[in-house]
Amino acid sequence: MAYEARNFEHLLGIEGLSDKLLKNHFTLYQGYVTNTNKLIDELGKLEKEGKAGTPEYAELRRRFGWEWNGMRLHEYYFGKMTRGGKEIDKNTNLYRKIVKDFGSYENWEKDFKATGMMRGIGWAVLYYDITAGRLLNVWINEHDGGHLSGASPILIMDVFEHAFMIDYGTKRADYIEAFFKAIDWTIDPELDSALFGGK
Incomplete structure (x- = not known):
């Protein structure tokens, strides 16, 4: 197929x-x-x-x-994007997990944006390591290298030039801000409970 x-x-x-x-x-x-x-x-x-x-x-x-x-x-x-964006629900297990693992949502956001600002082409990914029960921000340099084996991607931000150059030139930080305004943080309640409820 x-x-x-x-x-x-x-x-x-x-x-x-x-x-x-x-x-x-x-x-x-x-x-x-x-x-x-x-x-x-x-x-x-x-x-x-x-x-x-x-x-x-x-x-x-x-x-x-x-x-x-x-x-x-x-x-x-x-x-994970939508017009107008959808803020993260502070009552979800995902939100509580972000706060637990990063100290606050703001700390996570700062770290994720910093990951996306690294020099080079690639992807910034919020991964959930199911085995250890923790969230990690990760840089993937190329599509086929740098992934965390067994971890589940929660949020992906494309930071190859094609994702922003037409609109922002080399101003990647402005693109990242636009991406954050478009994030759809909606999470299925069953998935939220299954992934993050017991950790």
Whole structure:
């Protein structure tokens, strides 16, 4: 079954991110979906031809993580934004967990923004380490490297240049502020309880 690009056009008109920027970003995301499907097909073809041990197969297999993560990270990123944003509910277990792990929501926000301001291209991610029961802000340099094995992404911020240059040039901090105004902190009550209720 092929992956299908999700439609995020409901984000058009979002404050702080122009429609031109978003449409370009959606096109980039759709490219990751297309390339993920192409790689799945090509790898399957090579396997059927008995070429799984070839350098060609190996290089395509290595490339798969880049394309698939590029697809999925963009889905998480766009999926946690909404026009006007939705503030975090201070009665959720997620909010209480942020306060417990970072000392305050403000401390977490300052640290997450600092992570996003690091020089280079990549992603800032709020991860939940289910095993240790703690939240961590993490920098991912490339789509396919730097992820925390077994941890669940809670919030993803794209800080590759394509996410902000059209609107903000090199003013990444202004883009980060616009992103924060668009975050949708809505969390399903069952997920909130299952992930953060007992920790």
